[in-house]
Amino acid sequence: MRAFRYHRPADVADAVAVLGAEPQAAYLGGGTNLVDLMKLGVQRPDLLVDVTGLPLDSVEELPDGGLRVGATVRNSDLAAHPVVRRDYPVLARALLAAASGQLRNMATTGGNLLQRTRCVYFQDTGKACNKRAPGSGCAALHGQNRDLAVLDWSEQCVATHPSDLAVALAALDTVVEVHETDGTRDIPITALYRSPGAHPERETTLARGALITAIRLPPLPAARRSTYLKVRDRASFAFAVGSVAAVLDLDGGVVRDVRLAYGAVAHRPWRAYRAEAELRGRMFSPELAGRAADVELAEARPLRHNGFKVPLTRAITVRVLSELASS
Amino acid sequence: MSTGAVGRAYPRLEGREKVTGTARYAVEYPVDGVTYGWAVPSAVVRGRITRVDTAEALASPGVLAVLHHGNAPRLAPGPQPEVWLLQEPAVHYRGQFVAVVVATSLEAAREGARLVRIDYDTGPHSTVLAADHPGLYRPDKVNPNYPTDTAEGDFDAGYAAAPVRVDATYRTPAYHNNPMEPHATTAHWRDGRLLVHDSTQGASLVRATLAELFEVPPESVRVIAEHVGGGFGSKGYAKASVVLAALAARHVDRPVRLALTRQQLFGPVGYRTPIIQRVRLAADADGRLTAICHDAISQTSTIREFAEQTAVYTRSMYAAPHRRTTHRLVRLDVPTPFWMRAPGECPGAYALESAMDELATAVGIDPVELRIRNDAQVDPDQGRPFTSRNLVACLRDGAQRFGWADRDPTPRARRDGRWLIGTGVAGSSYPARARPSSATATARPDGSFLVRINATDIGTGARTAMWQVAADALGVPPERVEIRIGDSDLPTAAVAGGSMGTASWSWAVIRAGQALREKLRDLPGDEPSGEVTVEVSTDDEVGGQPTLPRYAYGAQFVEVRVDADTGEVRLNRMLGVFAAGRIVNPTTARSQLVGGMTMGLSMALHEEGLLDERYGDWVNHDLATYHITVCPDVESIEAYWLDEQDDELNPAGVKGIGEIGIVGAAAAVANAVHHATGVRIRELPIRVDKLVGLSALA
Numbered sequence A: 001m002r003a004f005r006y007h008r009p010a011d012v013a014d015a016v017a018v019l020g021a022e023p024q025a026a027y028l029g030g031g032t033n034l035v036d037l038m039k040l041g042v043q044r045p046d047l048l049v050d051v052t053g054l055p056l057d058s059v060e061e062l063p064d065g066g067l068r069v070g071a072t073v074r075n076s077d078l079a080a081h082p083v084v085r086r087d088y089p090v091l092a093r094a095l096l097a098a099a100s101g102q103l104r105n106m107a108t109t110g111g112n113l114l115q116r117t118r119c120v121y122f123q124d125t126g127k128a129c130n131k132r133a134p135g136s137g138c139a140a141l142h143g144q145n146r147d148l149a150v151l152d153w154s155e156q157c158v159a160t161h162p163s164d165l166a167v168a169l170a171a172l173d174t175v176v177e178v179h180e181t182d183g184t185r186d187i188p189i190t191a192l193y194r195s196p197g198a199h200p201e202r203e204t205t206l207a208r209g210a211l212i213t214a215i216r217l218p219p220l221p222a223a224r225r226s227t228y229l230k231v232r233d234r235a236s237f238a239f240a241v242g243s244v245a246a247v248l249d250l251d252g253g254v255v256r257d258v259r260l261a262y263g264a265v266a267h268r269p270w271r272a273y274r275a276e277a278e279l280r281g282r283m284f285s286p287e288l289a290g291r292a293a294d295v296e297l298a299e300a301r302p303l304r305h306n307g308f309k310v311p312l313t314r315a316i317t318v319r320v321l322s323e324l325a326s327s
Numbered sequence B: 001m002s003t004g005a006v007g008r009a010y011p012r013l014e015g016r017e018k019v020t021g022t023a024r025y026a027v028e029y030p031v032d033g034v035t036y037g038w039a040v041p042s043a044v045v046r047g048r049i050t051r052v053d054t055a056e057a058l059a060s061p062g063v064l065a066v067l068h069h070g071n072a073p074r075l076a077p078g079p080q081p082e083v084w085l086l087q088e089p090a091v092h093y094r095g096q097f098v099a100v101v102v103a104t105s106l107e108a109a110r111e112g113a114r115l116v117r118i119d120y121d122t123g124p125h126s127t128v129l130a131a132d133h134p135g136l137y138r139p140d141k142v143n144p145n146y147p148t149d150t151a152e153g154d155f156d157a158g159y160a161a162a163p164v165r166v167d168a169t170y171r172t173p174a175y176h177n178n179p180m181e182p183h184a185t186t187a188h189w190r191d192g193r194l195l196v197h198d199s200t201q202g203a204s205l206v207r208a209t210l211a212e213l214f215e216v217p218p219e220s221v222r223v224i225a226e227h228v229g230g231g232f233g234s235k236g237y238a239k240a241s242v243v244l245a246a247l248a249a250r251h252v253d254r255p256v257r258l259a260l261t262r263q264q265l266f267g268p269v270g271y272r273t274p275i276i277q278r279v280r281l282a283a284d285a286d287g288r289l290t291a292i293c294h295d296a297i298s299q300t301s302t303i304r305e306f307a308e309q310t311a312v313y314t315r316s317m318y319a320a321p322h323r324r325t326t327h328r329l330v331r332l333d334v335p336t337p338f339w340m341r342a343p344g345e346c347p348g349a350y351a352l353e354s355a356m357d358e359l360a361t362a363v364g365i366d367p368v369e370l371r372i373r374n375d376a377q378v379d380p381d382q383g384r385p386f387t388s389r390n391l392v393a394c395l396r397d398g399a400q401r402f403g404w405a406d407r408d409p410t411p412r413a414r415r416d417g418r419w420l421i422g423t424g425v426a427g428s429s430y431p432a433r434a435r436p437s438s439a440t441a442t443a444r445p446d447g448s449f450l451v452r453i454n455a456t457d458i459g460t461g462a463r464t465a466m467w468q469v470a471a472d473a474l475g476v477p478p479e480r481v482e483i484r485i486g487d488s489d490l491p492t493a494a495v496a497g498g499s500m501g502t503a504s505w506s507w508a509v510i511r512a513g514q515a516l517r518e519k520l521r522d523l524p525g526d527e528p529s530g531e532v533t534v535e536v537s538t539d540d541e542v543g544g545q546p547t548l549p550r551y552a553y554g555a556q557f558v559e560v561r562v563d564a565d566t567g568e569v570r571l572n573r574m575l576g577v578f579a580a581g582r583i584v585n586p587t588t589a590r591s592q593l594v595g596g597m598t599m600g601l602s603m604a605l606h607e608e609g610l611l612d613e614r615y616g617d618w619v620n621h622d623l624a625t626y627h628i629t630v631c632p633d634v635e636s637i638e639a640y641w642l643d644e645q646d647d648e649l650n651p652a653g654v655k656g657i658g659e660i661g662i663v664g665a666a667a668a669v670a671n672a673v674h675h676a677t678g679v680r681i682r683e684l685p686i687r688v689d690k691l692v693g694l695s696a697l698a
């Protein structure tokens, strides 16, 4: 493990300035992902800038009815927040479906969004991986890829984004507030992540050194009727093999509004716009939900071991929407 | 004249130390001037090291030395090639340890390991087991020394003539033992003597191996294993960590601590081989078995033969006039497979007890009844009566406790909302063995007693059990007895493996207690003025025991629910009833049985070593990706046992309970999944990818 220095920034400006000046520095949130990767030699920063002491640890109700969540709010605290539980159940459920109690107590909102893929080849420096070592090849493409992508992958990378939180946030049209050396920026979460394309090592649209300071949930009364369903290989403490975040607003049985996002299928949390379009304005039925999922998944290209993700994602789409419709 | 300590539920003697973190494990002993070793695994599957460049590693801060085949101390070649490490440039499997970096801190050693540059010449490799692999051969014996094949009657004719037949092939992947404490060692040479604290299941054996490898007298080696955080078979022999630590300590002439990483436990320390099993059963219209055949194919390495005794379970479990079992092996460029909880019995029972369920369906009789009908009181293999066999009693008792009687045998007949519900059963058995051991017993002038035996407590409660046995043997309350185990300087004893620890050790402890009491009785005068000690060995007594079919039995019952859309499987309950001789301590015994059952459930639903044939190693080599059952997977697990007295076993009358809990458990789960869904999954683990979309099948 590489020796590294440790810095506690005085404020956000200091954090961003230090990171901007040090090409091999990294922000440290709860460390539950970064420290593991450092031990494995996958990430080798020479300076850690610990952001957990910054005043970014509050949840604030906004005048427009939305919610701003500071980047260092711990996953456990966010899941337990009464407003989140009342107005955005999908978010609380996604958080609680992730990792373990101990990890959620450590994990931060910002760190969760920027956690790296769980592709096993990425985590092993003895294997080819374009994301870790650009140009070395993608061992997963023809390797063990049961857990990896069925949508939007490239020959260079077939990884999935592992975060449950990000899937819920994608459904909620969340905005990510970032601080960069030259100012602040709002990025819709759906625009935060990139497709792998030819450069899977570039995972987000953030500038180097950008600090996530908060996320902003827009007001969405319909989200009171929302949920998150996650399928995993054991009942707890496992990443998703399929997940759906959904918000459903019916008007006399007709879909007035719907938000749908999938996890475990692509390099980024997958907002299912096409399925939403199929559903919107139509009389809801489980068959319609199935058709909508089919439309969304029509372009799925399963790999050798993950063909099951297509019927699985379809099944949980139907399940979740039907349950919301009848709740 | 027993005081009755045996049979009572004492908490573990070292429980407090363990839960408060003061119990010391192998790399936790404070040692002056200690250094840290980090093992470097080979990056290729098969080949030869052509060059080792250590310059960069040695220049890294804190690094003291880099050992490799070019400079490591020499070892005598022994019978275990997997620990003849750093001796030759040849690489036999990926992950073979080819260098060790020693540094002043763990982090520096790890960084140094990254900087060691090794060049290899590589050759083609073969790492995937297949039923049609051209390298299949017939080993001379299977683990530990059973005949490879057996045949009685005429299977082919018997099978062909039967009205009901089942022919099914079952596949299981590689399983990795994954004890909580990794293989870990602190080693220290002083004046030609080697002291190691090692995480092992048998310090006596490790001492013998180290003495042989380093060509020193056994008296010059001391192995301490006071507390061991599990092994599940993988620590049954000296493994890489102790040899590498001892080599490194000799090389740098300082104490060395070396623990393998979680990733390094996937392969080089042993694992359960993937297995392909074909089972054929034939029966008459009443379900009486007429022909049984079990063919098992598994893998071994190119450096040593380990032949999992997969089909041995079938030789003695159910009777039939025509029987055949075979084992075939392939030598692959993989680490040598090794013992993992109930080697042979565990995978073999998965296949046979699944096939029995398929037969019950084919005949149309209840699977509990099918097993009762095919019970054997005479061992079909040895032709002698079992010393005791309570399989039927376990099945009946379990069926009653579980509420089996009203079961509708129709698959997919019970539904609760989105959940399909089903129940399954399996038989279970495990041999009751014992090995010679020795022990001393000492009477102290203050009225207390000391019993010494190199038993090992790998988390099972063995220390507490021996303390209870010792108290009864001495005829005193246990509070007056001190028990000392886990040190090769103590009298030599059998390894904690094969479910024979308690049988073997208690035998020696009881004889020592008896001998001491006799000696004290014969002493002139009332009170001895000094200590009085006796030492006994059970070599002759155990060696002279007649060979008889001695087995423990059990019955496993499971209720699952399967999500009809997603295929997720959860257990509502799991219930096992066992007949395993005398139970020394109900508290620790229950933990053993429940632990075994849980591991069987884990095998059924979760565990799978995923090999990448190009790299020749298991890519899901950590506990985030190699899934093990967690608490919410199962709502209730209950273990019961029947009172059983068997005088043909050993003085304590115990059969061993470490492994029987896992035997049959996976089959009971798979059978329940079939009952719930109507789908028979013959390849473990049973996961969503194999069951998704069941609603659509309806």
Ligand SMILES: Cc1cc2nc3c(=O)[nH]c(=O)nc-3n(C[C@H](O)[C@H](O)[C@H](O)COP(=O)(O)OP(=O)(O)OC[C@H]3O[C@@H](n4cnc5c(N)ncnc54)[C@H](O)[C@@H]3O)c2cc1C
Pocket: A026, A027, A028, A029, A030, A031, A032, A033, A034, A035, A036, A051, A071, A072, A097, A098, A099, A100, A103, A106, A107, A108, A109, A110, A111, A112, A113, A114, A115, A116, A162, A163, A164, A165, A210, A211, A212, A213, A237, A238, A239, A240, B624
């Ligand atoms: C065994 C295990 C199981 C898990 N299971 C799940 C699961 O089921 N579902 C799931 O969603 N997650 C799961 N996780 C992942 C867990 O949610 C993440 O590790 C955690 O959310 C990361 O948060 P952190 O604060 O610890 O991030 P860190 O590890 O501190 O950082 C992660 C990354 O984000 C960067 N970073 C941190 N904060 C900021 C910021 N404010 N601005 C910019 N960059 C920042 C860091 O530089 C680093 O690159 C699991 C993790 C483990 C170890």
Ligand code: SF4
Pocket: A117, A119, A120, A121, A122, A128, A129, A130, A131, A132, A137, A138, A139, A140, A141, A148, A156, A157, A158, A159, A200
């Ligand atoms: S899928 Fe992506 S992360 Fe995985 S090996 Fe390929 S490039 Fe690396």
